Amino acid sequence: MTADLRVALGDSTLVVLAIPSQYLRGVARRAAGCWPRGGAVLSAAKGLELRTQRRMSQIITEELGGVRVAVLSGPNIASEIAQGHPASSVVASRDPRLAVRFQRLFMTGRLRVYTSRDVVGVELGGALKNPLAIAAGIADGLGFGFNAKAAIMTRGVAEMARLGAAMGANARTFSGLSGLGDLITTCLGGRNRWFGEQIGRGRSMGAILRSTPMVIEGVQTTKAAVALGHQQGVELPIIEQVYAVLFRKRPPRAAFASLMRRAGRSESS
Amino acid sequence: MTADLRVALGDSTLVVLAIPSQYLRGVARRAAGCWPRGGAVLSAAKGLELRTQRRMSQIITEELGGVRVAVLSGPNIASEIAQGHPASSVVASRDPRLAVRFQRLFMTGRLRVYTSRDVVGVELGGALKNPLAIAAGIADGLGFGFNAKAAIMTRGVAEMARLGAAMGANARTFSGLSGLGDLITTCLGGRNRWFGEQIGRGRSMGAILRSTPMVIEGVQTTKAAVALGHQQGVELPIIEQVYAVLFRKRPPRAAFASLMRRAGRSESS
Numbered sequence: 001m002t003a004d005l006r007v008a009l010g011d012s013t014l015v016v017l018a019i020p021s022q023y024l025r026g027v028a029r030r031a032a033g034c035w036p037r038g039g040a041v042l043s044a045a046k047g048l049e050l051r052t053q054r055r056m057s058q059i060i061t062e063e064l065g066g067v068r069v070a071v072l073s074g075p076n077i078a079s080e081i082a083q084g085h086p087a088s089s090v091v092a093s094r095d096p097r098l099a100v101r102f103q104r105l106f107m108t109g110r111l112r113v114y115t116s117r118d119v120v121g122v123e124l125g126g127a128l129k130n131p132l133a134i135a136a137g138i139a140d141g142l143g144f145g146f147n148a149k150a151a152i153m154t155r156g157v158a159e160m161a162r163l164g165a166a167m168g169a170n171a172r173t174f175s176g177l178s179g180l181g182d183l184i185t186t187c188l189g190g191r192n193r194w195f196g197e198q199i200g201r202g203r204s205m206g207a208i209l210r211s212t213p214m215v216i217e218g219v220q221t222t223k224a225a226v227a228l229g230h231q232q233g234v235e236l237p238i239i240e241q242v243y244a245v246l247f248r249k250r251p252p253r254a255a256f257a258s259l260m261r262r263a264g265r266s267e268s269s
Numbered sequence: 270m271t272a273d274l275r276v277a278l279g280d281s282t283l284v285v286l287a288i289p290s291q292y293l294r295g296v297a298r299r300a301a302g303c304w305p306r307g308g309a310v311l312s313a314a315k316g317l318e319l320r321t322q323r324r325m326s327q328i329i330t331e332e333l334g335g336v337r338v339a340v341l342s343g344p345n346i347a348s349e350i351a352q353g354h355p356a357s358s359v360v361a362s363r364d365p366r367l368a369v370r371f372q373r374l375f376m377t378g379r380l381r382v383y384t385s386r387d388v389v390g391v392e393l394g395g396a397l398k399n400p401l402a403i404a405a406g407i408a409d410g411l412g413f414g415f416n417a418k419a420a421i422m423t424r425g426v427a428e429m430a431r432l433g434a435a436m437g438a439n440a441r442t443f444s445g446l447s448g449l450g451d452l453i454t455t456c457l458g459g460r461n462r463w464f465g466e467q468i469g470r471g472r473s474m475g476a477i478l479r480s481t482p483m484v485i486e487g488v489q490t491t492k493a494a495v496a497l498g499h500q501q502g503v504e505l506p507i508i509e510q511v512y513a514v515l516f517r518k519r520p521p522r523a524a525f526a527s528l529m530r531r532a533g534r535s536e537s538s
Contacts, residue, residue, distance in 0.1 A: 075419035086408075086529055087416035088424070090536055103533050112420070112529050114536040139355075146454040147356035150344035151381070154450035155357070175444040176536045181423035184453075185415040260355055260381050264372050267359055267383040267445045 006034040014101070015039050017060065021047030021217075024056055028063035040068040042091070042102050046126035046182075047217060048224045055123040070098050071119055072106075073126040073178040075185040081111065088112040090178045092122035114177065121173030124164045126182055130218030131225055131239045132156035133186040134196035138245065138252050141200020148256075152238060153180075153187055159236050163225070166232040192218040199245060200252050222246060237262065275303040283370070284308050286329065290316030290486075293325055297332035309337040311360070311371050315395035315451075316486060317493045324392040339367050340388055341375075342395040342447040344454040350380065357381040359447045361391035383446065390442030393433045395451055399487030400494055400508045401425035402455040403465035407514065407521045410469020417525075421507060422449075422456055428505050432494070435501040461487040468514060469521050491515060506531065 002008050009015065009031060019027050024045055041064070043056045054062075057069045074089035081087050091106070091113055093099040099115040107113045116122055132152065139148045157180050161171040173179060187193050195216045198208045209216065226243045229236040241259055244250035271277050278284060278300060288296050293314055310333070312325045323331075326338045343358035350356050358375070360382055362368040368384040376382045385391055401421065408417045426449050430440040442448060456462050464485045467477045478485065495512045498505040510528055513519035 075416050075423070077414060077416055080414035080416045083414070085413045085417055086420070086525060088420040100533075107533050109526065109529055112531075112533075114534060116536045144354045145346060145349035145352075146457045147344050147346055147349045148354055149457065150450045150453035151355070151357040151446065153453055154344070154444075154446050157444060157449065172441075172537065175423075175426060175449070177420065177423050180426065180444070180449065181419045184419035184422055188415045188418065256355060257378065260378055262381075264369075264376050264381075265383060267385045268441065 005031055009034055009036050009039070011036045012039050014042065014105070016042045016044060018044040021045050021049060021056060025049065025059045025063060028060055032064055035064055035067070040098055040101075041070070043069060043071045046073060046123075048127045048221060050220050050224060053224045053228055055120065055127075057119055057123060068095050068098050069093065069119070070095070070102050071123055072102070073122050073182065075177060075181040077185055077189065084110055086110050086112070088114065088177055088181070090114045090116050090122055090176065092116040092119045092178075094119060116173065116176070116178075118170045118173040120167055121164050121169030121171075122178040124167065124169055125160060125174055125176075125179030127221050128160045128163065128225055128239075129156075129179070129183040129186050130192045130216075131222040131242050132160070132183055133190055133192040134199070134216075134218045134222065134246075135238050135242050136187045137193035137196020137198075138200035138242070139196075139256070140193070141197040141202075142252055142256065144256075149187065153183055156183060156238055159238055163229060163232060163234045163236060166234045167228070192216055195219075196242075202252075205246055218242075219246060274300055278303055278305050278308070280305045281308050283311065283374070285311045285313060287313040290314050290318060290325060294318065294328045294332060297329055301333055304333055304336070309367055309370075310339070312338060312340045315342060315392075317396045317490060319489050319493060322493045322497055324389065324396075326388055326392060337364050337367050338362065338388070339364070339371050340392055341371070342391045342451065344446060344450040346454055346458065353379055355379050355381070357383065357446055357450070359383045359385050359391055359445065361385040361388045361447075363388060385442065385445070385447075387439045387442040389436055390433050390438030390440075391447040393436065393438055394429060394443055394445075394448030396490050397429045397432065397494055397508075398425075398448070398452040398455050399461045399485075400491040400511050401429070401452055402459055402461040403468070403485075403487045403491065403515075404507050404511050405456045406462035406465020406467075407469035407511070408465075408525070409462070410466040410471075411521055411525065413525075418456065422452055425452060425507055428507055432498060432501060432503045432505060435503045436497070461485055464488070465511075471521075474515055487511075488515060 070093035161174040241255040339362035430443040510524040
């Protein structure tokens with residue numbers, strides 16, 4: 001255990017970077033000066049850099065040059081893994097051998113690790129699930145039932161997939177562990193769902209955020225996702241309504257009514 | 270309101286058949302003799318005929334000849350819809366105009382109806398979600414957390430999609446409202462999940478079934494799904510473990526251990 005980056009890195013061949021998303025760039029920049037030759041990275045952070053909307057692996061590549069990168073994501077509540085409950089996760093890399101190498105390192109009888117080549121999709125799922133979990137929480141706070149929550153989660157996966165596909169991801173990745181899977185845990189037990197529930201009950205965002213020491217990642221990710229949707233020309237009906245509720249004073253019930261009033265369409269569109 | 274089939278059918282142009290899956294063939298056969306000319310069907314039943322493993326629309330076509338058929342499925346707990354909570358559903362038909370016709374009839378400010386052309390996929394999702402909800406319930410009963418439940422649901426969607434694709438469905442349908450969406454409501458509040466939880470706690474299937482007047486559809490569907498998997502040569506790791514627990518006295522914890530011990534693989538396989 002050390003706080004000295006040079007000592008921590010040493011001459012490692014595999015480096016796990018588990019650094020909160022808004023601090024990753026600074027640490028990666030400092031690490032560039034003492035990076036071990038040929039050392040590959042596994043990034044375990046979820047989120048987007050707010051200022052640039054960059055994914056974590058993009059930041060790593062920008063700051064550490066041509067380093068080989070893999071990313072880890074999935075429905076992984078840390079305390080459950082620490083208790084030895086079964087869990088599963090995905091390691092994605094454009095270098096399939098690197099993904100398999102990390103898969104073998106992390107796989108145990110209680111943690112099942114799948115590989116993927118879709119770095120963009122795996123990273124986006126871990127970020128975009130948070131605004132959707134806020135939407136599911138708002139439905140809970142309004143007293144709606146399981147039908148409404150299931151609809152938000154299901155159409156939310158379609159919404160992530162549309163934005164992801166426009167950004168170069170494989171749409172199917174969002175039906176996997178890093179998209180749907182992580183969305184489910186977040187909608188069952190996460191703090192973003194809890195935050196949405198408070199909003200749905202009529203509390204103000206400021207009052208909720210002042211009442212808890214927790215960071216609600218989805219608040220900022222909602223802004224980033226709306227910006228990405230505009231850039232890519234992709235409609236994000238659910239996330240745009242979350243944005244309107246949080247930043248445009250739209251009443252939650254009116255936001256849901258707008259979602260229900262949209263023109264009828266085919267499920268595949 | 271009438272119990273006379275001939276009076277009920279009259280000269281209707283659109284007929285909704287909401288008949289429990291094991292009784293549909295008998296009613297359809299009796300209806301054939303007084304079927305209104307050109308009358309199209311919307312089937313609202315979920316499930317497979319146990320003896321033949323046929324889907325509901327197949328039975329209707331077999332018994333009513335060339336009648337035009339659409340099917341309705343999705344995350345639709347009836348009591349929530351009766352209370353006016355928002356919900357969404359899918360109408361699938363090979364005849365796109367018939368699907369749109371039923372969509373317009375059923376769509377309100379509180380029930381959002383999507384169309385689909387994938388009859389096979391929409392029908393299979395409503396049936397196969399039940400064995401998967403039993404698996405999720407078993408995880409609950411064993412005291413596992415949200416990570417394990419999310420993994421079962423996510424890999425369960427992949428499992429439904431593999432079997433469905435072999436049977437002519439579009440794999441993507443299973444990530445929609447009639448697959449994933451219905452699986453979510455069933456895993457949040459359904460009786461199949463409850464049944465699985467009792468199994469996970471160590472109660473015997475016989476004792477549980479004797480203690481409730483409810484029909485646990487997933488018990489029989491597990492048998493039908495395993496038979497379909499064998500016919501199609503498709504591996505169904507989760508449903509096969511549910512089968513082993515229910516019908517082969519495999520302890521639930523051992524069934525989960527088997528799932529975790531499978532060889533490492535790519536998420537897309």
